[in-house]
Amino acid sequence: MKVIIQDGEFDPWKAVQEYQSENIADGKHGASVTFIGSMRDFNDGVDDLSKMYLDHYPGMTEKHIERVCEDALNKWDVLDAFVVHRVGNIAPNDAIVLVAVWSEHRAMAFDACRFIINDLKHRAPFWKREANEDGERWVEGNTVDEVADQHSDMAKRAS
Protein backbone atom coordinates (compact mmCIF):
# COMPACT_ATOMS: atom_id res chain seq x y z
CA MET A 1 0.00 0.00 0.00
CA LYS A 2 1.30 3.43 -0.87
CA VAL A 3 -0.06 6.98 -0.69
CA ILE A 4 1.78 9.76 -2.50
CA ILE A 5 0.95 13.46 -2.12
CA GLN A 6 2.73 15.21 -4.92
CA ASP A 7 3.35 18.79 -6.07
CA GLY A 8 3.92 18.52 -9.83
CA GLU A 9 2.54 16.65 -12.83
CA PHE A 10 2.35 12.86 -13.08
CA ASP A 11 1.29 10.35 -15.71
CA PRO A 12 -1.33 8.24 -13.92
CA TRP A 13 -1.13 5.26 -16.33
CA LYS A 14 2.64 5.13 -16.04
CA ALA A 15 2.46 5.50 -12.25
CA VAL A 16 0.03 2.61 -11.83
CA GLN A 17 1.91 0.41 -14.28
CA GLU A 18 5.18 1.00 -12.41
CA TYR A 19 3.56 0.44 -9.02
CA GLN A 20 2.02 -2.82 -10.22
CA SER A 21 5.24 -4.20 -11.70
CA GLU A 22 7.15 -3.42 -8.50
CA ASN A 23 4.57 -4.33 -5.87
CA ILE A 24 1.89 -6.73 -7.08
CA ALA A 25 2.76 -10.44 -7.10
CA ASP A 26 2.42 -12.13 -10.49
CA GLY A 27 -0.65 -14.28 -11.04
CA LYS A 28 -2.41 -13.57 -7.71
CA HIS A 29 -4.78 -10.78 -8.74
CA GLY A 30 -7.60 -11.28 -11.21
CA ALA A 31 -8.95 -7.75 -11.12
CA SER A 32 -7.65 -4.22 -10.99
CA VAL A 33 -9.85 -1.12 -10.86
CA THR A 34 -8.42 2.34 -11.35
CA PHE A 35 -10.03 5.72 -10.87
CA ILE A 36 -8.40 8.83 -12.31
CA GLY A 37 -9.78 12.27 -11.57
CA SER A 38 -8.69 15.03 -13.95
CA MET A 39 -9.13 18.78 -14.03
CA ARG A 40 -11.97 19.85 -16.28
CA ASP A 41 -11.83 23.27 -17.92
CA PHE A 42 -15.37 23.92 -16.66
CA ASN A 43 -17.13 23.44 -13.29
CA ASP A 44 -20.49 24.44 -11.81
CA GLY A 45 -21.32 26.97 -14.51
CA VAL A 46 -17.82 28.40 -14.80
CA ASP A 47 -16.72 27.42 -18.30
CA ASP A 48 -13.29 28.91 -18.81
CA LEU A 49 -11.22 27.59 -15.92
CA SER A 50 -7.63 28.51 -16.60
CA LYS A 51 -5.90 27.09 -13.54
CA MET A 52 -6.39 25.63 -10.12
CA TYR A 53 -4.50 25.54 -6.85
CA LEU A 54 -4.92 22.61 -4.47
CA ASP A 55 -4.24 23.27 -0.80
CA HIS A 56 -3.85 20.45 1.72
CA TYR A 57 -2.96 19.73 5.34
CA PRO A 58 0.52 18.16 5.21
CA GLY A 59 0.70 15.18 7.53
CA MET A 60 -3.02 14.78 8.15
CA THR A 61 -3.79 14.25 4.46
CA GLU A 62 -1.38 11.31 4.13
CA LYS A 63 -2.46 9.84 7.48
CA HIS A 64 -6.14 10.09 6.60
CA ILE A 65 -5.82 8.46 3.16
CA GLU A 66 -3.57 5.69 4.49
CA ARG A 67 -6.16 4.79 7.09
CA VAL A 68 -8.95 4.77 4.48
CA CYS A 69 -6.90 2.43 2.27
CA GLU A 70 -6.27 0.12 5.22
CA ASP A 71 -10.00 0.08 5.97
CA ALA A 72 -10.72 -0.81 2.33
CA LEU A 73 -8.13 -3.59 2.32
CA ASN A 74 -9.65 -5.13 5.44
CA LYS A 75 -13.27 -4.66 4.46
CA TRP A 76 -13.09 -6.12 0.94
CA ASP A 77 -10.24 -8.61 1.06
CA VAL A 78 -8.33 -6.46 -1.40
CA LEU A 79 -4.69 -7.30 -2.17
CA ASP A 80 -3.30 -3.78 -2.48
CA ALA A 81 -4.16 -0.12 -3.00
CA PHE A 82 -2.17 2.77 -4.46
CA VAL A 83 -3.12 6.45 -4.31
CA VAL A 84 -1.47 9.50 -5.85
CA HIS A 85 -2.95 12.97 -5.23
CA ARG A 86 -1.67 16.23 -6.63
CA VAL A 87 -1.33 19.44 -4.61
CA GLY A 88 -0.18 22.91 -5.64
CA ASN A 89 -0.78 24.42 -9.09
CA ILE A 90 -2.78 22.34 -11.55
CA ALA A 91 -3.64 23.00 -15.21
CA PRO A 92 -6.77 21.88 -17.14
CA ASN A 93 -6.58 18.24 -18.25
CA ASP A 94 -3.96 17.39 -15.59
CA ALA A 95 -4.56 14.25 -13.57
CA ILE A 96 -5.40 15.26 -9.98
CA VAL A 97 -5.92 11.90 -8.32
CA LEU A 98 -5.25 8.24 -9.01
CA VAL A 99 -6.78 5.41 -6.95
CA ALA A 100 -5.78 1.89 -8.00
CA VAL A 101 -6.92 -1.32 -6.30
CA TRP A 102 -5.98 -4.97 -6.94
CA SER A 103 -8.01 -7.99 -5.82
CA GLU A 104 -8.75 -11.58 -6.75
CA HIS A 105 -12.24 -10.82 -8.04
CA ARG A 106 -13.77 -7.79 -9.70
CA ALA A 107 -16.62 -6.94 -7.30
CA MET A 108 -14.25 -6.25 -4.41
CA ALA A 109 -11.95 -4.11 -6.57
CA PHE A 110 -14.84 -1.92 -7.78
CA ASP A 111 -16.30 -1.52 -4.28
CA ALA A 112 -12.96 -0.76 -2.63
CA CYS A 113 -11.85 1.72 -5.30
CA ARG A 114 -15.15 3.58 -5.10
CA PHE A 115 -15.03 3.58 -1.30
CA ILE A 116 -11.55 5.12 -1.29
CA ILE A 117 -12.29 7.86 -3.84
CA ASN A 118 -15.62 8.73 -2.18
CA ASP A 119 -13.96 9.10 1.22
CA LEU A 120 -11.15 11.06 -0.37
CA LYS A 121 -13.67 13.48 -1.91
CA HIS A 122 -15.66 13.90 1.31
CA ARG A 123 -13.11 13.62 4.11
CA ALA A 124 -9.48 14.01 3.04
CA PRO A 125 -8.19 17.53 3.78
CA PHE A 126 -7.75 19.08 0.31
CA TRP A 127 -9.18 22.39 -0.91
CA LYS A 128 -9.49 23.56 -4.49
CA ARG A 129 -9.06 27.18 -5.54
CA GLU A 130 -10.15 27.81 -9.12
CA ALA A 131 -9.17 30.73 -11.34
CA ASN A 132 -10.73 32.13 -14.50
CA GLU A 133 -10.75 35.60 -16.12
CA ASP A 134 -13.01 36.98 -13.38
CA GLY A 135 -10.58 36.02 -10.61
CA GLU A 136 -10.16 33.26 -8.08
CA ARG A 137 -12.53 31.44 -5.72
CA TRP A 138 -12.35 28.61 -3.24
CA VAL A 139 -14.51 25.76 -4.50
CA GLU A 140 -17.34 24.99 -2.08
CA GLY A 141 -18.18 21.29 -2.12
CA ASN A 142 -18.25 18.75 -4.94
CA THR A 143 -21.89 19.52 -5.61
CA VAL A 144 -22.37 18.00 -9.04
CA ASP A 145 -20.70 14.77 -8.00
CA GLU A 146 -22.89 14.55 -4.89
CA VAL A 147 -25.98 14.77 -7.05
CA ALA A 148 -24.55 12.24 -9.50
CA ASP A 149 -23.75 9.84 -6.64
CA GLN A 150 -27.25 10.09 -5.25
CA HIS A 151 -28.77 9.71 -8.69
CA SER A 152 -26.65 6.64 -9.36
CA ASP A 153 -27.59 5.11 -6.00
CA MET A 154 -31.27 5.68 -6.71
CA ALA A 155 -30.99 4.22 -10.20
CA LYS A 156 -29.32 1.16 -8.71
CA ARG A 157 -32.07 0.64 -6.17
CA ALA A 158 -34.76 1.13 -8.82
CA SER A 159 -33.26 -1.31 -11.33
Added chain:
Amino acid sequence: MKVIIQDGEFDPWKAVQEYQSENIADGKHGASVTFIGSMRDFNDGVDDLSKMYLDHYPGMTEKHIERVCEDALNKWDVLDAFVVHRVGNIAPNDAIVLVAVWSEHRAMAFDACRFIINDLKHRAPFWKREANEDGERWVEGNTVDEVADQHSDMAKRAS
Protein backbone atom coordinates in the same frame (compact mmCIF):
# COMPACT_ATOMS: atom_id res chain seq x y z
CA MET B 1 -15.65 4.17 -28.84
CA LYS B 2 -13.48 1.27 -29.78
CA VAL B 3 -13.58 -2.51 -29.21
CA ILE B 4 -10.50 -4.59 -29.96
CA ILE B 5 -10.44 -8.40 -29.94
CA GLN B 6 -6.80 -9.37 -29.95
CA ASP B 7 -4.75 -12.56 -30.19
CA GLY B 8 -1.47 -11.70 -28.46
CA GLU B 9 -0.21 -9.85 -25.38
CA PHE B 10 -0.97 -6.22 -24.65
CA ASP B 11 0.03 -3.71 -21.99
CA PRO B 12 -3.31 -2.45 -20.66
CA TRP B 13 -1.92 0.75 -19.10
CA LYS B 14 -0.12 1.70 -22.29
CA ALA B 15 -3.20 0.86 -24.39
CA VAL B 16 -5.51 3.06 -22.33
CA GLN B 17 -2.99 5.90 -22.18
CA GLU B 18 -2.61 5.84 -25.97
CA TYR B 19 -6.35 5.63 -26.56
CA GLN B 20 -6.93 8.57 -24.26
CA SER B 21 -4.29 10.80 -25.83
CA GLU B 22 -5.65 10.10 -29.33
CA ASN B 23 -9.40 10.09 -28.63
CA ILE B 24 -10.40 11.97 -25.49
CA ALA B 25 -10.73 15.75 -25.74
CA ASP B 26 -8.57 17.72 -23.33
CA GLY B 27 -10.26 19.18 -20.26
CA LYS B 28 -13.75 17.72 -20.86
CA HIS B 29 -13.60 14.61 -18.68
CA GLY B 30 -13.26 14.75 -14.92
CA ALA B 31 -13.29 11.02 -14.31
CA SER B 32 -11.92 7.88 -15.84
CA VAL B 33 -12.52 4.38 -14.48
CA THR B 34 -10.59 1.40 -15.76
CA PHE B 35 -11.10 -2.30 -15.11
CA ILE B 36 -8.36 -4.77 -15.95
CA GLY B 37 -8.93 -8.50 -15.67
CA SER B 38 -5.80 -10.65 -15.49
CA MET B 39 -5.14 -14.36 -15.53
CA ARG B 40 -4.65 -15.79 -12.04
CA ASP B 41 -2.49 -18.87 -11.59
CA PHE B 42 -5.29 -20.45 -9.55
CA ASN B 43 -9.08 -20.77 -10.01
CA ASP B 44 -11.89 -22.67 -8.28
CA GLY B 45 -9.59 -24.99 -6.34
CA VAL B 46 -7.11 -25.56 -9.16
CA ASP B 47 -3.92 -23.93 -7.91
CA ASP B 48 -1.29 -24.55 -10.57
CA LEU B 49 -2.77 -23.15 -13.74
CA SER B 50 -0.04 -23.14 -16.35
CA LYS B 51 -1.89 -21.74 -19.34
CA MET B 52 -5.25 -20.85 -20.75
CA TYR B 53 -6.88 -20.74 -24.17
CA LEU B 54 -9.68 -18.28 -24.86
CA ASP B 55 -12.14 -19.21 -27.61
CA HIS B 56 -14.59 -16.69 -29.05
CA TYR B 57 -17.17 -16.23 -31.79
CA PRO B 58 -15.51 -13.93 -34.36
CA GLY B 59 -17.96 -11.28 -35.51
CA MET B 60 -20.58 -11.79 -32.81
CA THR B 61 -18.14 -10.99 -29.99
CA GLU B 62 -17.24 -7.58 -31.43
CA LYS B 63 -20.85 -6.80 -32.33
CA HIS B 64 -22.08 -7.74 -28.87
CA ILE B 65 -19.50 -5.69 -26.96
CA GLU B 66 -19.97 -2.66 -29.23
CA ARG B 67 -23.69 -2.67 -28.53
CA VAL B 68 -23.10 -2.94 -24.78
CA CYS B 69 -20.72 0.03 -24.89
CA GLU B 70 -23.27 2.06 -26.84
CA ASP B 71 -25.92 1.18 -24.25
CA ALA B 72 -23.59 2.31 -21.47
CA LEU B 73 -22.76 5.59 -23.24
CA ASN B 74 -26.46 6.36 -23.65
CA LYS B 75 -27.55 5.23 -20.22
CA TRP B 76 -24.93 7.09 -18.14
CA ASP B 77 -24.02 10.12 -20.21
CA VAL B 78 -20.51 8.77 -20.57
CA LEU B 79 -18.08 10.48 -22.97
CA ASP B 80 -16.30 7.43 -24.33
CA ALA B 81 -15.53 3.75 -23.76
CA PHE B 82 -12.63 1.56 -24.85
CA VAL B 83 -12.45 -2.24 -24.60
CA VAL B 84 -9.62 -4.65 -25.38
CA HIS B 85 -10.16 -8.41 -24.94
CA ARG B 86 -7.59 -11.12 -25.51
CA VAL B 87 -8.34 -14.39 -27.32
CA GLY B 88 -6.11 -17.39 -28.05
CA ASN B 89 -3.31 -18.56 -25.74
CA ILE B 90 -2.89 -16.69 -22.47
CA ALA B 91 -0.25 -17.09 -19.73
CA PRO B 92 -0.64 -16.49 -15.97
CA ASN B 93 -0.48 -12.79 -15.06
CA ASP B 94 -1.37 -11.68 -18.62
CA ALA B 95 -4.03 -9.01 -18.95
CA ILE B 96 -7.15 -10.60 -20.46
CA VAL B 97 -9.53 -7.67 -20.63
CA LEU B 98 -9.43 -3.89 -20.35
CA VAL B 99 -12.55 -1.72 -19.98
CA ALA B 100 -11.94 2.03 -19.79
CA VAL B 101 -14.64 4.69 -19.47
CA TRP B 102 -14.42 8.49 -19.43
CA SER B 103 -17.10 10.84 -18.09
CA GLU B 104 -17.56 14.25 -16.54
CA HIS B 105 -18.27 12.88 -13.08
CA ARG B 106 -17.11 9.80 -11.24
CA ALA B 107 -20.40 8.07 -10.43
CA MET B 108 -21.28 7.58 -14.10
CA ALA B 109 -17.81 6.30 -14.94
CA PHE B 110 -17.94 3.68 -12.16
CA ASP B 111 -21.46 2.55 -13.06
CA ALA B 112 -20.80 2.36 -16.79
CA CYS B 113 -17.48 0.52 -16.43
CA ARG B 114 -19.03 -2.05 -14.09
CA PHE B 115 -22.03 -2.47 -16.39
CA ILE B 116 -19.79 -3.19 -19.38
CA ILE B 117 -17.54 -5.70 -17.61
CA ASN B 118 -20.51 -7.47 -15.99
CA ASP B 119 -22.25 -7.87 -19.34
CA LEU B 120 -19.01 -8.95 -20.91
CA LYS B 121 -18.61 -11.68 -18.27
CA HIS B 122 -22.20 -12.92 -18.56
CA ARG B 123 -23.13 -12.41 -22.22
CA ALA B 124 -20.17 -11.87 -24.56
CA PRO B 125 -19.27 -15.09 -26.42
CA PHE B 126 -15.89 -16.05 -24.93
CA TRP B 127 -14.94 -19.43 -23.46
CA LYS B 128 -11.94 -20.21 -21.28
CA ARG B 129 -10.06 -23.48 -21.44
CA GLU B 130 -7.62 -23.92 -18.55
CA ALA B 131 -4.64 -26.24 -18.39
CA ASN B 132 -2.63 -27.60 -15.47
CA GLU B 133 -0.52 -30.75 -14.93
CA ASP B 134 -3.65 -32.92 -14.84
CA GLY B 135 -4.78 -31.81 -18.27
CA GLU B 136 -7.23 -29.33 -19.77
CA ARG B 137 -10.82 -28.37 -19.00
CA TRP B 138 -13.38 -25.89 -20.25
CA VAL B 139 -14.18 -23.45 -17.45
CA GLU B 140 -17.85 -23.62 -16.50
CA GLY B 141 -19.14 -20.23 -15.37
CA ASN B 142 -17.46 -17.46 -13.39
CA THR B 143 -18.73 -18.95 -10.15
CA VAL B 144 -16.58 -17.13 -7.62
CA ASP B 145 -17.26 -13.78 -9.22
CA GLU B 146 -21.01 -14.44 -9.26
CA VAL B 147 -20.93 -15.06 -5.52
CA ALA B 148 -18.76 -11.99 -4.99
CA ASP B 149 -21.14 -9.85 -7.04
CA GLN B 150 -24.12 -11.03 -5.06
CA HIS B 151 -22.29 -10.56 -1.78
CA SER B 152 -21.32 -7.04 -2.78
CA ASP B 153 -24.87 -6.21 -3.82
CA MET B 154 -26.19 -7.47 -0.50
CA ALA B 155 -23.58 -5.51 1.47
CA LYS B 156 -24.56 -2.38 -0.45
CA ARG B 157 -28.23 -2.83 0.32
CA ALA B 158 -27.51 -3.54 3.98
CA SER B 159 -25.26 -0.51 4.51
Added chain:
Amino acid sequence: MKIAIKYFASMRDTMGKANESVDISEKSSVADLWGAVTQNPMPENTLIAVNMEYTSSEHVLNEGDEVAFFPPVTGG
Protein backbone atom coordinates in the same frame (compact mmCIF):
# COMPACT_ATOMS: atom_id res chain seq x y z
CA MET C 1 -33.25 -24.18 -47.22
CA LYS C 2 -29.54 -24.01 -46.34
CA ILE C 3 -28.46 -23.18 -42.77
CA ALA C 4 -24.87 -22.73 -41.56
CA ILE C 5 -24.22 -24.04 -38.06
CA LYS C 6 -21.36 -23.16 -35.69
CA TYR C 7 -20.40 -24.89 -32.44
CA PHE C 8 -18.13 -23.38 -29.80
CA ALA C 9 -16.13 -24.55 -26.78
CA SER C 10 -17.43 -27.75 -25.12
CA MET C 11 -20.29 -27.87 -27.65
CA ARG C 12 -17.70 -28.22 -30.40
CA ASP C 13 -16.12 -31.16 -28.53
CA THR C 14 -19.53 -32.79 -28.00
CA MET C 15 -20.54 -32.44 -31.65
CA GLY C 16 -17.09 -33.41 -32.89
CA LYS C 17 -17.00 -30.49 -35.31
CA ALA C 18 -16.74 -26.68 -35.40
CA ASN C 19 -19.32 -26.09 -38.10
CA GLU C 20 -21.52 -27.73 -40.67
CA SER C 21 -24.04 -26.86 -43.35
CA VAL C 22 -27.53 -28.37 -43.20
CA ASP C 23 -30.46 -28.51 -45.61
CA ILE C 24 -33.83 -28.40 -43.85
CA SER C 25 -37.42 -27.59 -44.78
CA GLU C 26 -38.80 -24.03 -44.83
CA LYS C 27 -40.15 -22.61 -41.55
CA SER C 28 -38.00 -24.90 -39.41
CA SER C 29 -37.20 -23.57 -35.94
CA VAL C 30 -33.85 -23.71 -34.15
CA ALA C 31 -35.22 -26.70 -32.21
CA ASP C 32 -36.05 -28.46 -35.49
CA LEU C 33 -32.53 -27.75 -36.71
CA TRP C 34 -31.06 -29.29 -33.55
CA GLY C 35 -33.21 -32.41 -34.07
CA ALA C 36 -31.93 -32.66 -37.63
CA VAL C 37 -28.27 -32.78 -36.62
CA THR C 38 -28.37 -34.98 -33.50
CA GLN C 39 -30.61 -37.40 -31.62
CA ASN C 40 -29.31 -36.11 -28.26
CA PRO C 41 -31.39 -33.55 -26.37
CA MET C 42 -30.03 -30.02 -26.33
CA PRO C 43 -28.08 -29.45 -23.06
CA GLU C 44 -30.20 -27.38 -20.68
CA ASN C 45 -28.02 -24.27 -20.53
CA THR C 46 -27.19 -24.11 -24.25
CA LEU C 47 -27.07 -20.59 -25.67
CA ILE C 48 -28.36 -19.95 -29.18
CA ALA C 49 -27.50 -17.14 -31.59
CA VAL C 50 -29.03 -16.62 -35.02
CA ASN C 51 -27.05 -14.27 -37.24
CA MET C 52 -24.98 -13.29 -34.18
CA GLU C 53 -27.97 -12.25 -32.05
CA TYR C 54 -29.07 -14.19 -28.98
CA THR C 55 -32.42 -15.91 -29.44
CA SER C 56 -34.46 -18.93 -28.28
CA SER C 57 -35.00 -22.41 -29.73
CA GLU C 58 -38.47 -21.33 -30.99
CA HIS C 59 -36.86 -18.86 -33.40
CA VAL C 60 -38.01 -19.65 -36.97
CA LEU C 61 -35.15 -19.77 -39.46
CA ASN C 62 -34.70 -18.29 -42.92
CA GLU C 63 -32.61 -19.40 -45.91
CA GLY C 64 -28.94 -18.58 -45.33
CA ASP C 65 -29.17 -18.03 -41.56
CA GLU C 66 -26.10 -18.65 -39.42
CA VAL C 67 -27.02 -20.52 -36.24
CA ALA C 68 -24.58 -20.94 -33.33
CA PHE C 69 -24.87 -23.30 -30.35
CA PHE C 70 -22.62 -22.80 -27.35
CA PRO C 71 -22.33 -23.31 -23.58
CA PRO C 72 -22.56 -20.45 -21.01
CA VAL C 73 -19.86 -17.87 -21.66
CA THR C 74 -16.80 -17.48 -19.43
CA GLY C 75 -14.98 -14.40 -20.73
CA GLY C 76 -13.50 -11.38 -19.00
Added chain:
Amino acid sequence: MKIAIKYFASMRDTMGKANESVDISEKSSVADLWGAVTQNPMPENTLIAVNMEYTSSEHVLNEGDEVAFFPPVTGG
Protein backbone atom coordinates in the same frame (compact mmCIF):
# COMPACT_ATOMS: atom_id res chain seq x y z
CA MET D 1 -1.02 25.42 28.21
CA LYS D 2 0.34 26.02 24.71
CA ILE D 3 -1.78 25.09 21.68
CA ALA D 4 -0.71 25.34 18.01
CA ILE D 5 -3.48 26.37 15.63
CA LYS D 6 -3.62 25.91 11.84
CA TYR D 7 -6.10 27.44 9.39
CA PHE D 8 -6.67 26.21 5.84
CA ALA D 9 -8.28 27.45 2.62
CA SER D 10 -11.04 30.06 3.10
CA MET D 11 -10.59 29.80 6.88
CA ARG D 12 -7.02 31.07 6.43
CA ASP D 13 -8.33 34.05 4.44
CA THR D 14 -10.99 34.77 7.08
CA MET D 15 -8.52 34.60 9.97
CA GLY D 16 -5.86 36.48 8.03
CA LYS D 17 -3.19 33.94 9.00
CA ALA D 18 -2.12 30.35 8.38
CA ASN D 19 -1.23 29.49 11.96
CA GLU D 20 -0.69 30.84 15.43
CA SER D 21 0.27 29.70 18.90
CA VAL D 22 -2.09 30.37 21.80
CA ASP D 23 -1.76 30.06 25.57
CA ILE D 24 -5.00 28.98 27.24
CA SER D 25 -6.04 27.48 30.56
CA GLU D 26 -5.98 23.74 31.27
CA LYS D 27 -9.04 21.69 30.27
CA SER D 28 -10.10 24.17 27.62
CA SER D 29 -12.17 22.71 24.79
CA VAL D 30 -11.80 23.42 21.07
CA ALA D 31 -14.79 25.77 21.41
CA ASP D 32 -12.98 27.64 24.22
CA LEU D 33 -9.91 27.91 22.00
CA TRP D 34 -12.00 29.39 19.17
CA GLY D 35 -13.45 31.94 21.59
CA ALA D 36 -9.93 32.88 22.67
CA VAL D 37 -8.78 33.74 19.15
CA THR D 38 -11.85 35.50 17.69
CA GLN D 39 -15.14 37.09 18.69
CA ASN D 40 -16.84 35.77 15.53
CA PRO D 41 -18.95 32.63 15.80
CA MET D 42 -17.44 29.51 14.23
CA PRO D 43 -18.90 29.06 10.70
CA GLU D 44 -21.52 26.30 10.79
CA ASN D 45 -19.76 23.77 8.53
CA THR D 46 -16.27 24.22 10.01
CA LEU D 47 -14.28 21.02 10.32
CA ILE D 48 -11.99 20.49 13.30
CA ALA D 49 -8.97 18.24 13.67
CA VAL D 50 -6.91 17.77 16.81
CA ASN D 51 -3.50 16.19 16.21
CA MET D 52 -4.64 15.37 12.66
CA GLU D 53 -7.77 13.45 13.70
CA TYR D 54 -11.28 14.76 13.04
CA THR D 55 -13.11 15.69 16.22
CA SER D 56 -15.84 18.00 17.56
CA SER D 57 -15.73 21.39 19.27
CA GLU D 58 -16.38 19.71 22.65
CA HIS D 59 -13.00 17.94 22.44
CA VAL D 60 -10.92 18.85 25.55
CA LEU D 61 -7.38 19.89 24.73
CA ASN D 62 -4.01 18.94 26.15
CA GLU D 63 -0.68 20.79 26.33
CA GLY D 64 1.03 20.79 22.95
CA ASP D 65 -2.02 19.80 20.88
CA GLU D 66 -2.21 20.89 17.26
CA VAL D 67 -5.69 22.12 16.38
CA ALA D 68 -6.81 22.77 12.80
CA PHE D 69 -9.89 24.66 11.59
CA PHE D 70 -10.98 24.35 7.98
CA PRO D 71 -13.98 24.49 5.61
CA PRO D 72 -15.54 21.37 3.96
CA VAL D 73 -12.97 19.55 1.85
CA THR D 74 -13.00 19.62 -1.96
CA GLY D 75 -10.29 17.22 -3.06
CA GLY D 76 -10.21 14.44 -5.64
